[in-house]
Amino acid sequence: MISDKQKVIAAALLVTAFLSYTFFIYRHLPVQAEATVNLASGKGKLLWQRNNCNSCHQIYGLGGYLGPDLTNVYSKRGSDYIKSFLTTGTVTMPQFHLTQQEMEDIIAFLKDVDASGTADPKSFKINYDGFIEHR
């Protein structure tokens, strides 16, 4: 049997470690965002959410599985390609009836996502300890 005191100490240690870790991450976010925020990209992100694009598409492999990962679609295909899909839709993807401005905002968001890194698994190398790193 473990005494109540021992259990409380173990739980308190874990909770303290968790909260310290949490607030460390909040305080020192992994990427130091630039002071000037791209407004179009911010609007594009909200439009991405408003149309629930993530249910079919992935960003960094996270999201739905029906459509392709769009992390680096901007650099691979360009804005005209994205715009044509947004305008006409596909057999699976509905037409979202977006305005010209809304399409520009979504493209600005995808451009920002593209600039943040690459999601291609081939771009990683595997270390001896099983960890992965970008080549």
Add this chain to the structure above:
Amino acid sequence: MTDLLSTAKTRSGSAAFLRMALVLLAAGMIFGLLGAFQYIQAGFLKEYLSFERVRPLHVSSVVFWIIMAACGSVLYYLQEFTGKSLYSGILLRLQYFLFSFSIIAILISYVFGIFRGREYWEFHPALAIPVATAWILFLINVFKSLPSFRNLPVYVWMWLTGVSFFLFTFLESYLWLIPYFRQNIINDMTIQWKSYGSMVGSWNMLVYGCSIYLLDKISGNKEYGVSKTGFAIYFLGLFNLMFNWGHHIYTLPTANYIKYISYIVSMTELILLFRMIWQWRASLDTARKHFYRLPYRLLIAADVWVLLTLMLSIAMSIPAINIYTHGTHVTVGHTMGATIGINSFLLFAFLFDILGKKIAESPVALRWFSLAYWSANISLFVFWITLIGAGVQKAVWQMSLQSSAFSTMMAGLRPYFIVFFISGLGIFAALLIWIVLLFKHGKIRREAIEGQFR
């Protein structure tokens, strides 16, 4: 007598959560089948209920099935444990009303294509307010219903942990509303998956806590609940809940220390795996002894799924393997194994214990139960293997230097999607049989509950 009546009322109240949960599960499975069919028949119902609406309808229905059933089970077992009614019947009813209102509003908003949130919580953030409020009421009711905090068994610790951490992680998942957190996509996704990873661990604490309680109740052996092993495993689970979430984001260009911590912490789950394998023989002997009990049969099935899911999850937590499985259907297979094979089977074990005592008395109902039991397990195994197969094929495509177009790759996965849909139908039929059995035979009678206290 007043106390007995109040107990009967709050127990019936907690059973109402379970009945609502069953309705959500049925709805979630129908949406799931519709979504699976849209993989085979591209554009099916696109004009009325396209995939971006069907997926959240499915996911939210089944997530709320788990949450409602877990809450109902905790509230019910808590009363069995204390031998008293809940702290407040009013809080219980308010929680039920707030949950029901928000869930119905969320599902209706999805049907109309109203999304303002993010993956898994796609609904308007305003609807998170009643959900969080309901959870706070739940938290108060659980904490205040305990007469003392001394010498509590491990399952009560797990309930208290799950209740507290769910609230924390749910609120954390809304930090994106603050521009500081959302203005950079990498930061935003890091915090998003930090909260989601721990949130799943939180509801698992509620579900696993109930399973330990039920196991103690069936076996009549109360030793595990207060044993050193029980608490050691609980603290190991808590440690993983807090720190292993980073395995979801190995490929995200976020801070490396987050990934290293998660990798190391996730590997501690090997202890659980070795323990399960070590104790397998003893578990089998106990299983043979209690197999005639319906809830126990479900606990056994969940145990097998824990083993399979744990092996897959540990493998996926190794970055060198995760790089192949990430973004493929292997991840979906893992999620389905965990939510159906573990969470849902355990929740059904509680439901059959709480609502389905009469079923064992009817030979016809028993035959239906057994048919559904084997169908659910076989169908889920086919479902699981199919998803892993589709995932491996997608992984090969992702890693090939001269990869074909995405649409060509998806066309190649079509045979998997067909088997996936058919096995999904098998799971649907099996779980529907259990739902019908529980509704038909599972009425809680106030007199029966009062009788337990005489």
